[in-house]
Amino acid sequence: MWTGVGAALALAAGAVVWGAMTYADPASDDAAPGRVKNDRLRTDALLHSGLLQVRHQDIPNAKATFRRVLALDPENKFAWYNLGVLAQNEGHRADAHHAYDAALKSDASYTSALFNKALLLETSDPDAALTLLRRAVAADPKASTAHFHIGATLARKGRDEQARDAYRRAVGLDPSLRPRVPEAYRDSVAPSPSSDESTEAAVNSETPGR
Structure with missing residues (x-):
């Protein structure tokens, strides 16, 4: 359901999303100092x-x-993110929140971290969850x-x-x-490419301050 480099371990309409490892461009590796290149290879292997x-x-x-990844690279978004997933799966919401914030500090448009943090807030702070979800679809419109x-x-919210x-x-x-759409909405959500522009406008119109 997400697009881009990497592979997810699990993803469903109500599921926590697993982070994916990625690799640096080979050309940039060749230009990197030896220690930096070796650290990158070690972090990739550890991930x-x-x-x-x-x-x-x-x-x-x-x-x-x-x-161990964070010991090598304290701002590694994948390590922070996956620690957040583990904490969220165990019900440790504060730890998960902290880990997702650390991942987003490294990459503010990291779609999976935005999504999982939104899941943490869906019930307690739906407005904040909506903001995060909008940021996620802005970063990846195909999410x-x-x-x-x-x-x-x-x-x-009755909208x-x-x-x-x-x-x-x-x-x-997708x-x-x-089948996961509530019955009250299901008949009106048959797949239709023409819905993309109207949906984008509706989502954007809900953004505070616009």
């Missing part, structure tokens, strides 16, 4: 190991591995799950037409989401 440990449910060692949660949040538009965008990007 890969950490994700494998998560796959095998070796959570304590996965946490330790992601912290169907973020559009879906915009729809869900707007529906809970039915805007919720329909957001659901329509989500289903247009038709498999349609």
Whole structure:
């Protein structure tokens, strides 16, 4: 559902999103000093190991591995993000919030961190969650799950037409989401490419200060 470099371990309409490792451009590696290049290779290898440990449910060692990444690169958004996912899955909301904030400090448009932080706030602060979700779709307009949660949040706020538009965008990007759309909205959200522009306008019109 997200686009870009990397691979996600898990993602569904209500699920926490896993972070993905990425690699530097080879040309920039060649120009980098040896120590910097070696540190980058080590962090990439550790991130890969950490994700494998998560796959095998070796959570304590996965946490330790992601912290080793941060010892090498304190601003590594992938390590912070994956520590946030682990904390969120364990119900440690404050720790997850801190980790996502650290990831976003490194990259303010990191879509997965914006999305997961929004999930933390959907119930307690829906307006803040909407702001984060809008930032997520601004960074990645094809983030169907973020559009879906915009729809869900707007529906809970009673903004039915805007919720329909957001659901329509989500289903247009990923038709498999349609069964998850609440029944009251489902008939109006058949995938339609023509819905993109109207949905974008509706989402933008909800942004405070515009």
